[in-house]
Amino acid sequence: MAGPDAEKRANLVVSRIIPPVLLGIVVYASYAITKPLCIDYLLLPLPSYNRTPRVGAGAAILVLFYLLLIILIATYLRLLYTVIEHPGLIPVGPERAQSEKAEDSEKSDKRRRRRRSRKPRDAEKVDAPEDLEQGVHHNGDATASDSHSFGLESFYTKDVFVCQEDGRPPYCSTCCQFKADRSHHCRELDRCVRKMDHFCPWVGGVVSETSFKFFIQFVFYTATFCNFALVVSVYFTAEIKRNTGSVNAHWCVCIGLSGLFGLFTAGMTLSSLQLASLNLTTIENLSRRSVVWTLAIRVPEHLLAQLFVTNSPWAPTFRMVTYPQESSTPARVQTTEHAVAERHVFAILHTQPGENPFSLDSPFKNIQQVMGHNMIDWFLPLKQSPCADHSGQESAFALGPVVTRLKQEAGLLPPPENGLERQNSKYSRRGNKHRP
Structure with a gap:
């Protein structure tokens, strides 16, 4: 049985081979539809067919075929560019960065030694100062930043972020960095990826x-393109079979290819749209019915001030964590009001099993987070998904009614209005069973 490394290498090799193969299939399909079907059968029929030209049908098929093909190619190129140039990688921590730098330096030393071994002895004296310089570079700055606190600012400057039980964000020991909300470590790239769907x-x-938006557009246009080619090929194959008793081999190959890829991409389109409507990725969907999200939610300053008021009506019933932290162990809320004012204080709350804190009020709003807020963005591969913008103060991603309910139950929000109370009543009855 092949190990993980072998499977990883195989996936990378296949990912480089398949795009050229797909290009070859598209070129062949274009030839089969254009020359044997539209030109030799409809526009300028061969004598063996003994038919009159059908210019209207041939021209209509060519226009629709190449219009779909142009859109398909544009979408695929946009997808490839985004996957290669902007895959959504999270920067590695300083510890891994220094390790990779040392590995690169070691490889450079080995290449230099191999080149030097092939040189005459006189050339070795010339290379001596360069070797010395390389040695200084290799052993240069050996001081690393504290990997247990590096990058925390991007989390506690938000109002809500995904955390562990101790209030710290999940940590990737391979990348030596805290994992951004909804990120996943990709073994093929050996890097953490923001909102990774699949390799x-x-x-x-x-x-x-x-790239998830462009992926949906690509599989949708591929399914439309393939189904159009399938219908055309099946119709005229049946017609020529009735008239001559024979079939065209190119049309039969088109039926097989378009049927295979059309069925596959149609299923991928429906599956991807379903995930988008739930505001989930393929990875998150694997455990969506049982997962419990742990969230760090900022405690408002006016509530923190009540901690030092005698007989205050508000008393926290949850664990809290403060930032910035002076050590790798999360600090508790400080005992003085002045210390609290200088820190970011968060409540550690839990969702119910199967609840998605990032699911918005409706499936349509969830799809908008991926596809965009107008129909032009839905059908043209121009703009990035709104969910790829993490500049908001509240959270890295838009938050849904589950988070609002958690805040209300913890007393972090004023009492809800009647409309909102009715909206969240079904959640309030269940309570937060996992809250300490």
Whole structure:
């Protein structure tokens, strides 16, 4: 049985081979529809067919075929560019960065030694100062930043972020960095990827928040293109079979290819749209019915001030964590009001099993987070998904009613209005069973 490394290498090799193969299939399909079907059968029929020209049908098929083909190619190129140039990788921590730098330096030393071994002895004296300089570079700055606190600012400057039980964000020991909300470590790239959906050899890399929209557009247009070619090929294959008793081999190959890829991409389109409507990735969907999200939610300053008021009506019933932290162990809320004012204080709350804190009020709003807020963005591969913008103060991603309910139950929000109370009543009755 092949090990993980062998499977990883195989996936990478396949991801480089498949795009050229797909290009070859598209070129062949274009030839089969254009020359044997439209030109030799409809526009300028061969004498063996003994038919009159059908210019209208041939021209209409060519226009629709190449219009779909142009849109398909444009979408695929946009997808490939995004997957290769902007895959959504999270920067590695300083510890791994220094390790990779040392490995690169070691490889450079080995290459230099191999080149020097092939030189005459006189050339070795010339290379001596360069070797000395390389040695200084290799052993240069050996001081690393504290990997247990590096990058925390991007989390506690938000109002809500995904955390562990101790209030710290999940940590990737391979990347030596805290994992951004909804990120996943991709073994093929050996890097953490923001909102990773899956590694897809068909598009040459990983599908993530930056490319999921273009992936949906690609599989949709591929399904439309293939189904159009399938219908045309089946119709005229049946016609020529009735008239001559024979079939065209190119049309039969088109039926097989378009049927296979059309069925596959149609299923991928429906599956991807379903995930988008739930505001989930393929990876998150694997455990969506049982997963419990742990969230760090900022405690408002006016509530923190009540901690030092005698007989205050508000008393926290949850664990809290403060930032910035002076050590790798999360600090508790400080005992003085002045210390609290200088820190970011968060409540550690839990969702119910199967609840998605990032699911918005409706499936349509969830799809908008991926596809965009107008129909032009839905059908043209122009803009990035709104969910790829993490500049918001509240959270890295838009938050849904589950988070609002958690805040209300913890007393972090004023009492809800009647409309909102009715909206969240079904959640309030269940309570937060996992809250300490």
